[in-house]
Amino acid sequence: MALVDLSVVEQRYRAVLAVLAGASVSEIAAQVGVSRQTMHSWLRRYRESGLSGLVDRSRRPKSSPSQLSAEVEAVVCELRREHPRWGPVRLVHEAKRLGVDPVPSRMAVYRALVRHGLVSPRQRRKRREGYLRWERPAPMQLWQMDIVGGVFLADGSEAKVVTGVDDHSRYCVIASVVARPTGRAVCLAFAQALQRFGVPEEVLTDNGKQFTDRFGKGGEVLFDRICRDNGIAHRLTQPRSPTTTGKVERFHQTLRRELLDDGVPFEDLAAAQAAVDAWVVEYNTRRPHQAIGMACPAERFTPTTDSGEQLLPLRLPGALKAIDGQVIAHPPSSTPDLDAQTPAGEQPQRHPVNAEQxxxxxxxxxxxxxxxxxxxxxxxxxxxxxxxxxxxxxxxxxxxxxxxxxxxxxxxxxxxxxxxxxxxxxxxxxxxxxxxxAGPAPLPPTEPGTAVEVDRTISRSGTVSLAGRVVLAAEILNGRRVTVRIEEHTLMFFDPDTRELLRTRPNPISWDRVRHLRDARPAGPPPRPSAEPVTVQRVASNSGVIMVVGQKVALGRIHARAIVTVHVSDTTLTIELPDDTRVVRRTTTQPVRSVKAARPRKAGHVS
Known part of the structure; x- marks a missing residue:
């Protein structure tokens, strides 16, 4: 018997006839392999339109409000043709600046570029989960520095560019073209940036010989000396870890694509420097940066020379001379009286020794x-x-x-x-x-009433060791690196990067023992309170009362001996109960001192 292939319409027609003949809808739907709802849809369409109602229908919507109009699509495609390196995010930003209404979405722009053959569709690579993305919370806290090549001159030689970007704002602080990236050339570019923008707190570089002698004989290179004399913490990447300085490496990619990859050699170093300077002005002030919400780097950058935070004068080694025709203006040799500028009981954060002397x-x-x-x-x-x-x-x-x-x-x-x-x-x-x-000993303050800070890592049980004593911080913070601010009666645990207050505890350590704490230093400004509510647990008493931040809250005897969760904010106490959530106005300013609830005693236990 020959097998006969039935069309889709014929199969649906036979199923409809079987149901009309008296068969069960569920039975026929199971035989055909569709749902009961689909079977009822076929019956309705057959009754309305006959056999033609069983033909496949278009699923295209009657209207597509999110689809690009012809006018907006034309604007997007023209922008792409004028600027072939602009991607969908940049095109959406530029369309918004041109007043296009409605503003298209990123994916709508991408699909339009694919339709017109302006981009080649390709599968996006999956991001590696091992990458740790980070950013300093304010400008002038960290600079990333490196050296990039690809600056070709008319005489056939290749020059280099000493580069530096601010970690928070991506602002380019250094872009100096040099014939040879020697240690002195790098330090000259660095010193000029310090004079122009001020002294950052930290500088991050790779392990190049211009920056460090980490793998040499243990001596001090000129770059390290500048950092030491100005109190800059010089941080180095691990070997073969270019992603650690990812922001300056990404800056190099942009510099190559938009300026250096044109293939036209520069006449000389001066012409190359002029072209780089003009491009840096565009990059800093007019070019939107996708990593900072399409803002320009200049919108997020504030040099310390403008903000008045530069308390001490810049100190540069006398060995730093003019290189490649560049001239550096040395600061005056006189050094102000640091003792008059430093408050009593505090140590200056930068060395008072003038490197010129x-x-x-x-x-x-x-x-x-x-x-x-x-x-x-x-x-x-x-x-x-x-x-x-x-x-x-x-x-x-x-x-x-x-x-x-x-x-x-x-x-x-x-x-x-x-x-x-x-x-x-x-x-x-x-x-x-x-x-x-040496000058006076760099000891922390010893007078009662002053504060010191130490860095500690919280153990798995939520404790830290201070002056030979184990102090509870919080179990939820286990394994976290924190800074502990030690005052006469209080311990404050806070994040060392954001200075956000995490926990507050009473201080059980006498001041005589605080004086001998390992790694202690004068305390900075007090940590800022956390904007997020702190979640704690409490056990209700036999009368249904809990105590939170020094405030009693009556829950009722029905909740006696129950463990409840309380979210403590600056103004309210939010209590999670089995049947509802109760919000109580906070009437105290006492900080949270304990997070976990004490376990209720077992029945029949005699204390």
Whole structure:
């Protein structure tokens, strides 16, 4: 028997006839392999239009409000033809600036470009989950620096560009064309940027020889000296980790695409520098940046020279000379009285030594000297090992040493202290091998009522160790790196980057023990309170009352001994109950001191 292929319409027609003949809709739908709703739809369409009603119908909607109009599509395509490097996000931004209404969506613009053959559709690569994306919360906190090639001159040589961008704003602070990227050329570009914009808190670079001697003989390069003299923390990437300086690397890609890849060589270094300067002005002030919400970098950048935050003058080594025809103006050799500018009880954050002047001659007493942290993070100095960890590899560490104690400082901040093993003869040898006479000891404040800060990592149980005591922070913060602000009666745990307050606890440590805390330093401004409510748990008493931030809330005896969750904000207490949610106005200003509820005693337990 030959098999006969039935068309879709014929199969539907037979199914409809079977139902009209008295068969069950559910039975016929199961035989055909469709739902009951589809079977009823076929019956309705057959009754309305006969056999033609069983033909497939178009699913196209009657109207598409989100579809681009012909006029908007023409504007988008013309912008793309004029600027072939603009993608859908940039085209949407430019269409909005031109007053196009309604503003098209990114995907609508992309589909229009595909229809007109202006882009080639391709599958987007899946982002790697291992990438950690980060950004400093304010400008002038971190600069990323690097060197890029591809600047070809008419004589056939290739010049380089020393580049630097502000991490928060993506503002280009350095774009200096040099014939050879020597250490002095890089430092000259860096020094000019410091004079123009001010001193950043940190600088992030790779491990190039222009920036560090991390893998050399442990000496100090000129770039590290500038950072040390101005209190800049110099941070280095791990080897073969270019994504750590991803923002400046992405800046290089934009520089190549929009300026250097045209293939036309520059006449000389001056012409190349002029072209780069003109492009940087466009990049900083007029070109929208997708990573910062299509804002221009200049809208998010504020140099410290304009904001008045530059408290100390810039100090540059006298060895820095003019290079490649560039001239640098050295600051005056006189140094203001730092003691008059520093509040009592606080240590200045930048070294008061003027690098233009020779180091102070040693005639006895404490000695200061500098060393670079090796890749292992384990330093061997003066016959003793000092562990600083691989995270500080390549950083310049200042040793303050006398016969009683040795302090280690990074960018003017004390990070460790040790009992000294040195004699006067050892100090004399250190002074003769590059040391200098030291100033006062970098100790934290010792007067009761002042505050100090230390950095700690919270354990899995939510505790930290302070002065030999285990102090509870919060279990929810386990494994997190925090800064602890120690006041006379209070401990404040806050995020070291955002200074957002996380928890507050009473201080169980006497002030005599606080004076000897490891890694203690003078406290900065108080942390800012968290804008998010703090979630805590409480056990209701036998009468159905809970105590939160010093405020009693009556829930009723029906909730006696129950564990309830409370969301504590600045103005309200939101209590989650099994049957509803109750909001109570907060009447106290006492901070949250405990998060977890005490477990209720078992029945029959005698205390």
């Amino acid at each position: 020779p180091a102070r001659a040693w005639s006895g007493g404490p000695v200061e000297f500098d060393r670079v942290v090796p890749a292992s993070g384990n330093m061997f100095v003066a016959g003793r090992q000092f562990w600083l960890g691989p995270d500080r590899a390549g950083m310049m560490v200042t040793f303050w040493a006398d016969t009683d104690v040795i302090h280690l400082l990074v960018a003017g901040v004390r990070i460790k202290s040790f009992r000294s093993h040195l004699s006067n003869a050892d100090l004399s040898k250190l002074a003769a091998s590059g040391g200098r006479a």
